Amino acid sequence: xxxxxxxxxxxxxxxxxxxxxxxxxxxxxxxxxxxxxxxxxxxxxxxxxxxxxxxxxxxxxxxxxxxxxxxxxxxxxxxxxxxxxxxxxxxxxxxxxxxxxxxxxxxxxxxxxxxxxxxxxxxxxxxxxxxxxxxxxxxxxxxxxxxxxxxxxxxxxxxxxxxxxxxxxxxxxxxxxxxxxxxxxxxxxxxxxxxxxxxxxxxxxxxxxxxxxxxxxxxxxxxxxxxxxxxxxxxxxxxxxxxxxxxxxxxxxxxxxxxxxxxxxxxxxxxxxxxxxxxxxxxxxxxxxxxxxxxxxxxxxxxxxxxxxxxxxxxxxxxxxxxxxxxxxxxxxxxxxxxxxxxxxxxxxxxxxxxxxxxxxxxxxxxxxxxxxxxxxxxxxxxxxxxxxxxxxxxxxxxxxxxxxxxxxxxxxxxx
Numbered sequence: 001x002x003x004x005x006x007x008x009x010x011x012x013x014x015x016x017x018x019x020x021x022x023x024x025x026x027x028x029x030x031x032x033x034x035x036x037x038x039x040x041x042x043x044x045x046x047x048x049x050x051x052x053x054x055x056x057x058x059x060x061x062x063x064x065x066x067x068x069x070x071x072x073x074x075x076x077x078x079x080x081x082x083x084x085x086x087x088x089x090x091x092x093x094x095x096x097x098x099x100x101x102x103x104x105x106x107x108x109x110x111x112x113x114x115x116x117x118x119x120x121x122x123x124x125x126x127x128x129x130x131x132x133x134x135x136x137x138x139x140x141x142x143x144x145x146x147x148x149x150x151x152x153x154x155x156x157x158x159x160x161x162x163x164x165x166x167x168x169x170x171x172x173x174x175x176x177x178x179x180x181x182x183x184x185x186x187x188x189x190x191x192x193x194x195x196x197x198x199x200x201x202x203x204x205x206x207x208x209x210x211x212x213x214x215x216x217x218x219x220x221x222x223x224x225x226x227x228x229x230x231x232x233x234x235x236x237x238x239x240x241x242x243x244x245x246x247x248x249x250x251x252x253x254x255x256x257x258x259x260x261x262x263x264x265x266x267x268x269x270x271x272x273x274x275x276x277x278x279x280x281x282x283x284x285x286x287x288x289x290x291x292x293x294x295x296x297x298x299x300x301x302x303x304x305x306x307x308x309x310x311x312x313x314x315x316x317x318x319x320x321x322x323x324x325x326x327x328x329x330x331x332x333x334x335x336x337x338x339x340x341x342x343x344x345x346x347x348x349x350x351x352x353x354x355x356x357x358x359x360x361x362x363x364x365x366x367x368x369x370x371x372x373x374x375x376x377x378x379x380x381x382x383x384x385x386x387x388x389x390x391x392x393x394x395x396x397x398x399x400x401x402x403x404x405x406x407x408x409x410x411x412x413x414x415x416x
Contacts, residue, residue, distance in 0.1 A: 016042045022081050026064055029073050033064055068297035154389040159239040173247040180258045180399050182222040193219020224260045225322050232329035234268040234301040240359045244328055249286050252278045263318040267306035268296035303333040304340035311346045322352035330360050333372035341375040348379040357386030368411045383408035
């Protein structure tokens with residue numbers, strides 16, 4: 001039992017107790033908060049005072065948040081716990097498995113489900129009492145066409161997943177394969193094929209006194225290409241990039257996955273090479289090391305500058321022998337006029353296949369109106385969604401089909 005320190009705030013005698021309850025809710029939501037950090041938070045509030053909500057928010061934020069990925073959860077928990085009591089009722093209603101005939105439809109924001117589950121502690125609000133057995137009407141429902149829980153999880157947006165759903169999704173992604181077909185190298189090998197092997201033919205003729213009985217042949221050696229992943233980790237992409245990097249870690253550490261080498265880069269306002277971190281066997285340690293290496297998580301986006309830096313500093317090192325490039329970004333560049341189109345064109349020319357995954361394609365009414373998307377779209381080989389498991393399964397199909405263009409043709413027609 002944690003002993004609460006004395007808190008000299010006469011207007012709020014139960015504030016220390018509320019901060020402790022708030023810390024427990026954060027811990028249930030997945031933040032690693034121990035008794036020491038709770039005591040530090042109470043003492044920090046005592047020193048900073050309790051006059052402005054903004055100051056109170058950032059004092060608790062400084063004490064409880066230690067990683068960039070914890071910011072969204074903390075923000076939603078603070079909003080639910082300290083600011084908007086009616087908001088909690090909406091979240092409870094949203095979690096009920098009831099048919100919402102007259103209820104206002106509302107899409108959960110990032111980390112809202114996770115925060116609501118932590119505050120509810122796995123309990124659902126009181127439901128109406130079931131009708132008496134005599135008055136009950138037996139209804140037969142044909143469930144043969146309903147989707148299973150696993151199929152529903154495949155179509156659920158990563159940003160809308162609860163903690164349990166996200167854990168299940170990561171287990172599914174860990175078993176998902178990203179196959180690639182081998183390509184033919186310039187090098188040849190002494191196997192029957194369609195290329196004449198004059199050296200072996202002449203050597204055999206010399207052994208027979210100059211008589212040529214048959215022509216030896218060679219064929220080109222098959223090899224696997226490199227996979228280069230360039231992932232946007234800006235604020236608008238935080239929920240998706242983290243899950244996709246989790247998926248790529250599983251691909252990079254799977255035996256016989258087919259790729260010659262897998263290189264991974266992150267970018268927001270600057271480019272960071274996280275290839276060596278993805279080689280760690282433990283996924284949590286790998287992503288933690290990648291997060292420590294990349295200091296621009298959940299910040300702004302400078303796609304043009306980062307792609308230019310990649311073309312200048314890394315392209316010759318990792319793009320040799322026809323690499324496949326997987327670009328993961330929403331295309332919302334803060335400064336799209338800074339050479340974005342030229343950088344994208346050069347990247348496409350050095351890659352065997354440039355596949356762009358954009359979570360914004362989850363919207364049915366998506367149109368290429370942003371200047372960054374207009375600059376980038378003509379240069380990609382395939383333009384696909386990347387917001388759920390089903391979309392990543394479609395990525396595997398695109399890799400096995402070099403002629404796949406995804407939704408590029410449809411969106412290019414909208415730009416004309």
